[in-house]
Amino acid sequence: MDVEKSLLRIVTTGSVDDGKSTLMGRLLFETKSIFEDQFEAIRKTSAKRGQQDVDLSLLLDGLAAEREQAITIDVAYRYFETPTRKFIIADCPGHEQYTRNMVTGASTADCAIVLIDARNGVLTQSRRHGFILSLLQVPHVLVVVNKMDQAGFDPAVYRGIVKAYEAYARRLELRDLAFMPVSALQGDNVAARSDRMPWYEGPTLLQYLETLHVNPEQNLIDFRFPVQGVIRPGQDFRGFSGRIASGAIRPGEEILVLPSGRRSTVKAIETFDGDLPEAFAPQSVVLTLADEIDVSRGCMLVRPRNLPLVGNHLDAVLCWMDDAPLDPGTQYLLKHTTQTVKALVSKLVYRFDVNTLHRESAARLELNDLARVELQTTLPLFFDPYKLNRATGSFILIDPVSNRTVAAGMIRGQCAPPPGPKEAPPAQAHSPNTFARQANLPREAREARNGHGAAVLWFTGLSGAGKTTLGRALERALHQRGCQTTLLDGDSLRQGLCRDLGFSREDRTENIRRCGEVARLFFDSGHIVICTFISPIAKDRDSVRSLIAEGRFFEVHVDCPIEVCITRDPNGLYGNALTGKIRDFTGISADYEPPPAPEVLARTDRDPPERIVADLVRALERAALIPPGTPAP
């Protein structure tokens, strides 16, 4: 027996009563994939219902409710094989209210079979299905004109349907469209060529499926490796597990880690069966790297000269799949590759009328609606347009309360940046009648006058680690060199702007959000902004980073062992935290999440402040933000 078979995933769609289940039953029957005991069971049921022929559709309707109502409710997966190929069929119900199931089945399909009843011609449903298949970029679409026996095997009927559907399909983006006349009930053109349709010269259904080119879009160029997890059995092994979404990779090749931008080379491709000389999509592997750099779930490994898009403002098509309509105020969870972030649907651009393909403005998005939208995510995603890469261009939305999967999304690209010097603010737009205006004076003009670039240096670390000391020293050094500076200090802001906030996780997040917005205002005014905040939550810091232009945000991890911080204890806080007088104290009763890849690591237990300040000044010089000069003492 030949084990080296290829695999083809098929989705079947059709209107109610197009005979889809019968066609599938016929395919299984002809490939001997139906067993005697199963056949016997449905033969009995057919006889009980007074049907003459064995109703092959009974094979597929797995749920009791489906058999009772003689309809298909849910996607059913079927399997059959021929000597050269294994087939997985996602059999999808045709009624409108279950369109979400069709989107589900189409999402993984290499090939789609659209059934049309020869007697009815091209119905609304057939159009809708074609449109969905085009949105989901199913590589091959085969229109099967069924029940030809009931249309007298008339070539004119068949050709009329082909012509009508082709006319419609011209407005879609289907890459490969084929047609075929069959009678599923009687088996014509399913496995055996029909002698009742000599005018049809194409392949039978089974021939078509067996010879279809698999993986026509296998993308071997754009290496994308979303990291699923870290494999760390001991001190001397650290590997990153994942399934290659696209592209191929070999040991010795250079990679870049997103979001940190760190580079390394692939040391080995490890599997249970030994190391591989090369790996490609869709293999599941473990990669080890030549350097010890921070990589965790949600990161993506790519090639340095072939990067995906990075951003948190997406232009996408959504298929709404939940009974509850889209709520523009809800922060949904967005799962994309191995990353889950919060996302707000910030704009409903238009809804598709799937029957006319017209775009219509809409205030709501409801079950089975398809729409073009804009989304804002709290953290940047690394993605490709869905058209170029199904794996890195797709996402789902999850309702954070019901936990249901409420939408499927296909990314078109980045949103065009709104007018203004910077990208639009992330998250909640709760001030409906405000508008982002073009800055009066662009930042570049202010920078030219100042003679240096604007930047944000964000000092994060435990209380007592030395953030304030370093920040103040750095500001003095920069001031001496003629720079416009602003120092934002955690305690000062908490006494004013943020005095309504406490130290719960939510309040900490809001505190950092406000401080980040203030830093951004000064940044846009051309200042070098020095921020000293404990800012223990990595996501909060990342959301500030997303406010500031690329390359201008310097995360400075002021790192010092907590034992040393406790002995320093400048304000006597640790003493109170340790005795429980202060609650939610970072490092004692609240977590600190160290930055995985800070721009600067300042070890205050090891290096004197003067040296760290000099390092920071050099970092700004290297980034060409301040002119080179003799570093201040």
Place this chain on the structure above:
Amino acid sequence: MTGSYNLSHLKHLESESIHILREVAAEFRNPVLLYSVGKDSSVLVRLARKAFHPGAMPFPLMHVDTGYKFPEMYAFRDSFCREIGARLIVERNETWIGKGCHPLVEGVEACCGHLKTGALLDAIRKHGFDAAIGGARREEEKSRAKERVFSVRDAHGQWDPKNQRPELWDLYNPRIREGESVRAFPLSNWTELDIWQYIRAEGIPIVPIYFAQERLVLRRNGVLIPQMPGAAAEGAEMCLCRFRSLGCMPCTGAVESAAATLDEIIAEVAGARKSERENRIIDLTSDSSMEQKKKEGYF
């Protein structure tokens, strides 16, 4: 670039299953792998070892034992788990086992309800598992054909087939509420033939009674019921047979077969005219018995 960039169907399935297993490990706090000792479990465990190699499997195996398994299954289970260094949890519904619960007394459905479904739900609660990885395949049975890869069960372990989450691409939704759990099925897209071909290709150990041997059986309604020597019912006979799937002794029939090697089994399965669960009395009780059991929490 060299070589072919096409994967065989088995390598495709393997890669998909490994991806699913890693998603479970990453997205859940306390997962467990339901180990039933059968061939599908053997494949599932091999895939789990591959998924986390060279690390160890990040979850234990759990066998829900009814006390009615074949002696060969217990022997295999213990030596297999020892050999691969897996952590094995064995859970039994001791209350009902103590009462002598038996399919011929309580009825097949009640017996399964107590010893399998009940024991499984109790064990999930007791250990606080939020995800249970199972070896069920969609091809096995028509209600399983509608199952998701990540299948949510409510606090009572119940499956609601009409209210399933859509599942797209390879993006699995792991979100559950307190008390709910997920059954994850990495072998969803495998067929019986795929399993056997993979066992052969990978040299995966399986319980020896899958291979044909002379065995004392009782023929009843076309099913060969294995008999314990010394306690055989009247009319028992010796017959060359094997087990196509493994369950509890009173409810698992053998099939007449001379297939004594993997090649012979594969040839037999490829030409099989009867479904794999033909010998499983649990599925034969009514037209939708599996759906009913799954709704009640059977995996």
